[in-house]
Amino acid sequence: MSWNTVTLEVSDDVARLTVDRPDALNAMNTETLDEIAEAIAAAESEAARVLILTGAGDDAFIAGADIDYMKEFSTPEALAYAERGQGIVRDLIEFPGVTIAAINGYAFGGGCEFALACDLRVASERAVIGQTEIDLGIIPGWGGTQLLQRLVPDETARRLIFFGDRLDASDAYERGLVGDVVAHDDLYDHVDEMAAELASKPRHALHAAKEALNAYHETGGEGGLTVERRAWSGLFGTPDQREGMAAFVEKRDPEFE
Template sequence: MNVTLSRSGDVAVISLNRPEAMNALNAEMIDRIGTLIDEAAASSPRALLFVGAGGKAFCAGADIRELLERGAGAHRDAARSGQCTFAKLDRLPFPSLAVIQGVALGGGLELAMACTYRIAVAGARFGLPEIKLGLIPGYGGTQRLPALIGKARAIEMIASGRLVETDEAAQIGLIHQVVEAGDSIDLGVRFLDRLGEPFPAAMRMARTAVEKALSVSLEEGLSLEADLFVAATQTTDATEGMRAFLEKRKPAFTGR
């Protein structure tokens, strides 16, 4: 299988396993990723990791040979399929993390940007080089990149198609952390551990509030925040978290 789902303890792991093509995405892989995201969600892990096999690439983007064979209608269907698949990550009740070794280009970077967190091994490179093929990003890159690094930097990256090194990626907010080389799954689990898992049910609400802040007015955003705050107070995790604070102990969150 070019995409597989496994577990590392209570963390679900989706592996892009096409190293001979630098884990480039074709239509079959996009469909498979969507299916495996759903399967991972059904198993209620504390987080979902994305890793790339081979060490040279997280994912080098779309399969160009496949692109050449499509007509206009098929291109639109493929773009919408990729967008819908990656958007599933926004709706997960737990966080997702892309662990990047090598390159994350085009659709690979778009997948990584759809994750809650991104970490990268020193020496990794990032870019949306579609413009060099006479194309533009089609799996959400033009929408997610400005939200992460700002409009000015995003249009420069997309219009030039240039690759960004790890230090710059961390500086502009494209990735959360640069890490030393190692096994991708281990690196991901260690990063999650430092965040203080398990995550409470309020994690999904926090992500929803932050994401909506970029597309609604301040008044609408504040109203949504208030609604989500109230919803968070009604979770079992909120009761546990507040009691644990008063009792001076670590909370035992269950995601409910």
């Protein structure tokens, strides 16, 4: 499946969504945002268990929003654009499967925010990541002020936003923004292996685990524990739970639906 600025490939329960504007470093305008939202919805309709988000070419993951497009925004136009970007962040957070950002290059501003909204992040050694909006006279508007604090201490989040630092892959790893750093040429093989393993896991348990993990940030610790209890207990009696536990007891590999 393809649009003007986005492609989506789905195979073996894994969807790969690629922002395809390499000449613009995959920067996003309203067309691209609309197409990303449509592609995420298409991946969900295809029942993908894993969604990989990446950018075309070797230079950029998503270099951010299209600044030339934004520069003359009025306040109402800027508000509508923020709502649109935050809608995609919400789509990624609520996607009923595991989302992985394969960060193959620059991930600034909105691109960084989309990566932060994914469940897991893998960076090429060439990746450069940052909430760089401060030097444009603005702040993160697509969730960065909230998403950073899911991953790093408050002080670190404030420094990244106040200074607008651009972190190379090793610094991003040390600060907890990404989970893996790999050689540039190995990025997609590494992410594909992760995705294949995740796609083999029981669908309902993966979804329940994601909901429970997200609930901690949405409702606080006690509310998250309540969601976790309900999600955990609700999995008992499902075919995958029965098969998984039976296989463990019988010392064999499970065969999930």
